[in-house]
Amino acid sequence: MTSITAARLATVLGPWRTRGPAYTALADRIRLVALDGRLAHGTRLPAERDLASALGLSRTTVAGAYARLRDAGVLESRRGSGSFVSLGARPAADAAMEGIPLDFTKAALPAAGPVAACYAAATTLLGPELSRSGYEITGHPALREAVARHFERRGVPTDPEQILVTSGAQHAIALLSRVLVAPGDRALIEQPTYPHAIDALQAVRARPVPVPVDVESGWDLAEAEAALRDAGPALGYVMPDFQNPTGASLREDERERLARAADRHGTVLVADETTMWLDLRRGPRRPLAGFSPAVVTVGGLGKLAWGGLRVGWIRASRSLVTRVAQSRTSLDLGTPVFEQLVAVELLARENELVAERRVRLGAGLAALRGALAEDFPRWMVPDPDGGLAVWLDCSPWSSSELVLGAREEGLALTAGPRFGLHGAFEGRLRLPFTDTPDAIRAAVRALRRAADRHASGPLTEPLVAV
Ligand SMILES: Cc1ncc(COP(=O)(O)O)c(C=O)c1O
Structure with missing residues (x-):
């Protein structure tokens, strides 16, 4: 059985506070890190009192967050032995995708023509x-x-x-x-x-x-x-x-x-x-x-x-x-x-495959940069000379905040901290350009709607330094 200490969980969660009530923000962040694999299925969470003290919260707030997670089926409490992360019988990646039409968690392509x-x-x-x-x-x-x-x-x-x-x-x-x-x-x-x-x-x-x-x-x-x-x-x-x-x-x-x-x-x-x-x-x-x-x-x-x-x-x-x-x-x-x-x-047929991928990814990158320029004109969008994704500075939003909002809009993304250690990269988002231009444009529109959910401005806490 794996357990996580309160101090370690506080690091994994990163700056989790949003403008909403603390217990919902905390529950949402725990759910996100479970879905994207940073907190494994079956992990025992710290006792409410310990987490409350590590995060500087009241015990009632943590109890409220745990109760919300239990209602959502993400936490299972066993009398006398604690509360465990539960993703049911599904691996985290499948659980993360349930009911979400646009999967941008994977930077992966369909089979090439040959x-x-x-x-x-x-x-x-x-x-x-x-x-x-x-x-x-x-x-x-x-x-x-x-x-x-x-x-x-x-x-x-x-x-x-x-x-x-x-x-x-x-x-x-x-x-x-x-x-x-x-x-x-x-x-x-x-x-x-x-x-x-x-x-x-x-x-x-x-x-x-x-x-x-x-x-x-x-x-x-x-x-x-x-x-x-x-x-x-x-x-x-x-x-x-x-x-x-x-x-x-x-x-x-x-x-x-x-x-x-x-x-x-x-x-x-x-x-x-x-x-x-x-x-x-x-x-x-x-x-x-x-x-x-x-x-x-x-x-x-x-x-x-x-x-x-x-x-x-x-x-x-x-x-x-x-x-x-x-x-x-x-x-x-x-x-x-x-x-x-x-x-x-x-x-x-390596050369043929490389040429085909270049065309597909080139179109994907152009569509992504075009859509982001329209919907997020203040973002500086990188123009990589290859690969599968752009890694961008998503301030003033936090990556997790956008990812949680995007889920509500039918778009699954992976939050920046999944690519680093110790909760870093809350200010970064990976956006793959592997899908079709239409799907990419739809994903950026969904992201814009997610950002508008938090239109009142940046987080109340400073972002973790990248
Ligand atoms: C850098 C890197 N290494 C390895 C893999 C896994 O490759 P494979 O599908 O061959 O296991 C991926 C897939 O996303 C990748 O991006």
Whole structure:
């Protein structure tokens, strides 16, 4: 059973007060952090008295908030043992989407045009596979070869034995976290970062060391160097290309500087290249793995082709590939063969897929920027040169306030703090441009209506510094 202390919950909640009654604002914020995964199903909440004292409230206010959450089915109280977060039988992501038509919580695309043809082509290759066992824990040889060629085309010589095929990039991140991190080890992460990477590192009880990444100025490399030197992280998780959520990319000189610093201090850099293909206008850059043999790369076809394919990979030294394969056997015994054959077909059409994604995402970004310019003329909307989303300063509103209001308007979004640690980013909102222009315009209209619910002005509390 997981419990959360009153002090920790106060941090997770961030600046939660709105102009409405305190007990409703508190209940709304607890519900939001449960729905977006910051507070797991089954977590025991602090006793009313403890939370009241941590938040400087009366016990009656907290009791009122808990009662409201019980009525909404988000809290379950068991006599004598406390109050537990309850999302019913549904995972948080499903619970968050119930009855909400516009899902902007995921920065994900539908299948690209050639995907169906690649599935069809793979069926013609299946025959000979069926006379074999199908168990290949490191991956099908044809896909390992195709992924190795993909790295070679980008200037990083790679032997197929350095490739381990996984069931998606998330699987790869989780496997590497298990192998490279012991409980209590430090792990360097970008702040903000991809939320499920935080989840994977928390699952192995890593202690995160955040390093700032900004839409305009990119990585704070001086801080990254200091963190590598002072904290000695076992692992450093970075997204060098079109970072999720900022869209920022590391320049080549910065890649070299970061790889050198990690080598000096014995940190294994894990470069997540899932979003690498989503280039609107930047042009290719040498992969981080090109700057040090110690860099481990994670990739996958979820964004380039389709999330439903569930094929990803790890590129690492042969010995690390072996260690990961050994650790994997307690979880699964390989990635489905058929999907790997589809992935081989898709990689052969990489250029076509990249071009298609560029058109789709370019239209999405233009629609998003156009709609925001109309409905939120005072917002400075970033113009990223790739990726899936804009990461914008949503002041004077708080991100959570907008997200809660948007739910009432039929739009699901993820609040800024889900992308960071310790309640940071209440002043930021991630808006994906992966949907159709019409859906994007409808989402911005819904967001405007949500903002109008709070039209009386900014929050009564200052926003957390970003
Ligand atoms: C940066 C990043 N890494 C990994 C993933 C997960 O990819 P996959 O669907 O291949 O598991 C995502 C998906 O959103 C992502 O944005």
